[in-house]
Amino acid sequence: MASPQEETLLARCEIPIIDLAHIGTEICPMKSVVRRIGQQLFAALSTKGLALLVNHGIAEEKLKTVYADLDNFCALPEGCQAQYLCNPVNKHGYVRPGTEQFDDTKKELRHSFNITTLSAAAMPAQEEVPDFPSHTFPLAHDLTNLSRVLLQALASVFGLPPSALLASHSGMLQSDGRNPSCMQLLYYPPVPPEDKGPCCHDAIAYTRCGAHSDRCTFTLVAQDSEGGLEVKLNGSEKWQAVGHLPGAILVQTGELLGSWTTNKLPALMHRVVVPSGMYARARGRHCVAFFCHPDKDATVPPLIIPLAPTPPVCAPPHLSLHHRLLNAAHHIQKRFRETYA
Numbered sequence: 156m157a158s159p160q161e162e163t164l165l166a167r168c169e170i171p172i173i174d175l176a177h178i179g180t181e182i183c184p185m186k187s188v189v190r191r192i193g194q195q196l197f198a199a200l201s202t203k204g205l206a207l208l209v210n211h212g213i214a215e216e217k218l219k220t221v222y223a224d225l226d227n228f229c230a231l232p233e234g235c236q237a238q239y240l241c242n243p244v245n246k247h248g249y250v251r252p253g254t255e256q257f258d259d260t261k262k263e264l265r266h267s268f269n270i271t272t273l274s275a276a277a278m279p280a281q282e283e284v285p286d287f288p289s290h291t292f293p294l295a296h297d298l299t300n301l302s303r304v305l306l307q308a309l310a311s312v313f314g315l316p317p318s319a320l321l322a323s324h325s326g327m328l329q330s331d332g333r334n335p336s337c338m339q340l341l342y343y344p345p346v347p348p349e350d351k352g353p354c355c356h357d358a359i360a361y362t363r364c365g366a367h368s369d370r371c372t373f374t375l376v377a378q379d380s381e382g383g384l385e386v387k388l389n390g391s392e393k394w395q396a397v398g399h400l401p402g403a404i405l406v407q408t409g410e411l412l413g414s415w416t417t418n419k420l421p422a423l424m425h426r427v428v429v430p431s432g433m434y435a436r437a438r439g440r441h442c443v444a445f446f447c448h449p450d451k452d453a454t455v456p457p458l459i460i461p462l463a464p465t466p467p468v469c470a471p472p473h474l475s476l477h478h479r480l481l482n483a484a485h486h487i488q489k490r491f492r493e494t495y496a
């Protein structure tokens with residue numbers, strides 16, 4: 156389980172919770188609800204960098220099925236997994252532990268299966284992971300639709316027509332190479348027993364995911380109850396455990412939203428640490444992260460940033476003025492080169 160309840164941001168009521176009930180559909184959302192969500196999202200992302208979404212309509216069962224499928228994939232022989240290794244061009248496929256490193260000082264224990272194209276031919280065969288595409292593709296559609304709702308909500312708060320940010324993110328998971336959005340299935344295996352834990356000086360340094368901010372507009376994160384996700388809230392240098400609200404989906408600010416808003420909505424620094432408890436270390440953790448990206452050729456219309464009291468903000472070190480001048484595609488290519496071995 157997560158670290159003791161009182162130690163998490165959630166238990167201290169420090170994470171804004173946004174209720175998406177009565178939103179309507181992604182094609183025809185209720186204008187007044189979209190406006191309210193936009194205001195709540197802006198307040199949450201400008202002051203904290205993250206929010207929890209509830210009543211989003213994505214059934215927990217769908218996530219659990221996908222977590223089980225990923226377990227099955229990770230249990231396949233290496234030779235079989237090798238057929239599905241991540242394609243360097245479209246980034247679709249399996250990434251072995253240690254291949255994508257955010258922290259060079261530790262070994263990162265993480266399997267990921269990236270879904271960037273909804274083509275059954277690019278997925279493990281039926282005899283390897285039964286029904287993998289029919290379990291994952293509907294979830295990818297749901298997360299794309301949820302992202303579209305949030306893009307409309309953000310457009311409303313930035314004084315833009317509802318379709319403005321949808322237009323710059325029109326290629327999400329369209330499988331035509333126009334847009335790098337990705338649904339990433341993550342499995343963090345149990346910590347090897349030779350890693351003695353934080354109290355031992357000669358411990359082998361493992362972690363689950365090193366500190367970073369995401370290179371997208373925003374990220375949606377669904378996780379199991381194992382815990383380990385930590386964040387630095389906007390303006391703070393302290394790592395704090397997020398905690399787990401069953402059924403909720405986290406939204407966290409990515410680097411592009413940070414740069415478009417001149418850091419009024421700064422990218423959230425986050426990491427996933429190995430748990431300290433012996434039993435928790437012996438269990439794996441599952442997560443689905445949906446990285447919502449703009450189209451590669453997108454230009455974002457000028458945003459009217461609402462006046463909101465925001466605490467002083469620390470930009471992540473890699474967000475320089477030079478970075479803000481790069482277009483979306485350059486930015487993403489540069490960050491992939493930095494993190495993929």
Ligand SMILES: O=C(O)CCC(=O)C(=O)O
Nearest residue numbers: 341364378384427442444
């Ligand atoms: O596992 C998580 O909760 C977050 C993973 C993550 O930050 C990432 O893959 O970018």
Ligand SMILES: [Fe+2]
Nearest residue numbers: 367368369425
């Ligand atoms: Fe991340």
